[in-house]
Structure formats: C-alpha cells, structure tokens
Amino acid sequence: MNDIDKLSVTVVLQEEICRDVPVALSKDSPHRIIRFSSEKNWREHLARIEAHLLSAGGGHPARVLCFVSLDVAKYIRHHFPLLRRGVILQEEDLAFRSFAGWLGGVRLLNESYFILPLDELKKRKEQLRRIYGQRIFLRPDSSMKQFAGQVIHLDDLEFELNSLIQVHHLTGDLLVVVDRAREIAEDEYRFWLVGGGIATMAGYNHRQVQAKPCPEAIHQAAERYARWMEAVIEPVVADFVMGNDGEPRLVELNAVSTSGFYAGMDANALIVAMNRLFA
Numbered sequence: 001m002n003d004i005d006k007l008s009v010t011v012v013l014q015e016e017i018c019r020d021v022p023v024a025l026s027k028d029s030p031h032r033i034i035r036f037s038s039e040k041n042w043r044e045h046l047a048r049i050e051a052h053l054l055s056a057g058g059g060h061p062a063r064v065l066c067f068v069s070l071d072v073a074k075y076i077r078h079h080f081p082l083l084r085r086g087v088i089l090q091e092e093d094l095a096f097r098s099f100a101g102w103l104g105g106v107r108l109l110n111e112s113y114f115i116l117p118l119d120e121l122k123k124r125k126e127q128l129r130r131i132y133g134q135r136i137f138l139r140p141d142s143s144m145k146q147f148a149g150q151v152i153h154l155d156d157l158e159f160e161l162n163s164l165i166q167v168h169h170l171t172g173d174l175l176v177v178v179d180r181a182r183e184i185a186e187d188e189y190r191f192w193l194v195g196g197g198i199a200t201m202a203g204y205n206h207r208q209v210q211a212k213p214c215p216e217a218i219h220q221a222a223e224r225y226a227r228w229m230e231a232v233i234e235p236v237v238a239d240f241v242m243g244n245d246g247e248p249r250l251v252e253l254n255a256v257s258t259s260g261f262y263a264g265m266d267a268n269a270l271i272v273a274m275n276r277l278f279a
Helices: 042-056 070-079 118-123 125-132 154-168 216-229 267-277
Strands: 010-014 032-036 064-067 114-117 135-140 150-153 175-180 187-194 197-205 236-242 248-254
Touching: 010 042, 032 042, 042 070, 064 267, 114 118, 118 125, 118 154, 118 175, 125 135, 125 154, 125 175, 150 154, 187 216, 187 267, 197 216, 197 267, 216 236, 216 248
Parallel strands: 010 032, 010 064
Antiparallel strands: 114 175, 135 150, 135 175, 187 197, 187 236, 236 248
16 A cells, blocks of 8 residues: 555545445545435534534544535535535536537537527427427536436427426526437446546446446547546546447546446445545
C-alpha cells in the first residue's frame, strides 16, 4: 500500500443507491463507510454525520466521498458544507449539450438530436413528424434529470407534455433533447471513469435480468473514452450500449456521486480510485 492509499476517506453511502450491491472495504483499508437510508429520517441522519465529522476532524477537514441520490445531493449542497465537498456532481459539464461535444471519437446513441425549450415542442409537432416520424425520444438537457427520458407518440404530444409539466413542476423554458425513438439493445454497460482509466464497470438489463458479458468493442471504446475524458472532465460515469449497426454508442454521462450501483461492479475499487484521484 502506497502513501496515498493510506490516506483515509469517509464514504457516506445511501442504501438506495446501492441497489443491493454488496459494498465492503478490504481488511486493510483505512477508509470507513457510514450508511443511511432515505426512508429513515435521512435529513436528521445527515446532520448528525456532518456534526460528527466536524468534531472528529481535530481542526483538519475530513476527507469525504458521497454516493447518494440526486435529491439528497441537492439537499447536501444547500445544507452541509463539509459533506458538500464529497458530492462529485459537475452539473453544467454533464448537461447533454456539454458532453455531446466531448465525444473523442465515440458516437452518441442519440446523434440526430436537437435541443430546444419545452414550450417550443407543441409548436413544432408537424416539423418533428417530418424529421422523426410518429415517435420521438425526449429527455432533459440538464444533468439534474427533472424527468426520466421517454418515448412519446406525436399524436399524444400535447397531453404528454402537459402531464410532464404538471407532475414534475416544469417551466416552459426548460431545455430538452429531442431525437427519433429507436429500438436499442436490452443490455447497457456502466463504466466508472477515474484517472484516465476504468475504475470498475457493470452491465445491467432493463428487464431486471442479468446482462450479457460486456462486448469487447464496448470495453475498448470505454477505455479510449476514459483517456480522452481525463483531459476534459473527470471523474464521470459513462453508459454504453451496442448500436443497431454493431458499433458502441454512448448513451449518456452521469455524476459519480449520484449514479446507481449495479451487480458486478467493484465498489471497493471505485473508492480506492477516487481516493487516489483526490489525494
């Protein structure tokens, strides 16, 4: 163990982000994990964690790394100055409009997109139909994910948009990404990119069954992308899928602190890699 690996970091881990993935540190690890659940007075629990770390620091700021949901991350950033240092969430850099320009030779899944305010969609239904056909894919441009990406039939556009606005309290000037709806492979592969390499990865399947082993072409694309992103923005989480043309496609980038874990990832390796990056 080198000197950097001997530096301790407190990992604040929300149970819901783990998705039943076992998270355990190695025997000789200097780090520690503090767990909490969003179902059990989590605001009070976080306040106690903040107070404990402040008092235990002995005048030195504690080294913290948080793995939490987006909602919890937003709360931490507004209320807890110490824990906030452990929230790795590059909000502007992870907007679609930003990372779509940082591809480094990797192709986007949604490469025929355009971005416009939500209010503009209703005015452009026929234009959308001419460009994309009867169905579109819609997602927020923002990395804060005000709503989940979804497929919308253009005949139902007004109803679906009104529902989104009411349910999620959206405003008309919210930027959204529009592309054609497309069939994609069921298996996606998530890579945690840290220090110019892959800290860990895992496959997942939207039907809640075990994903197939990661294709070598996707793994190689993720390795190239990690080297590229080291000079642009890191650490990040990159989701890949195999396109219908047999080429790896980047689905999206997400923040390390707010990306869900999946079975098969090595959480300990991720913590070690993050500790080295910020030592």
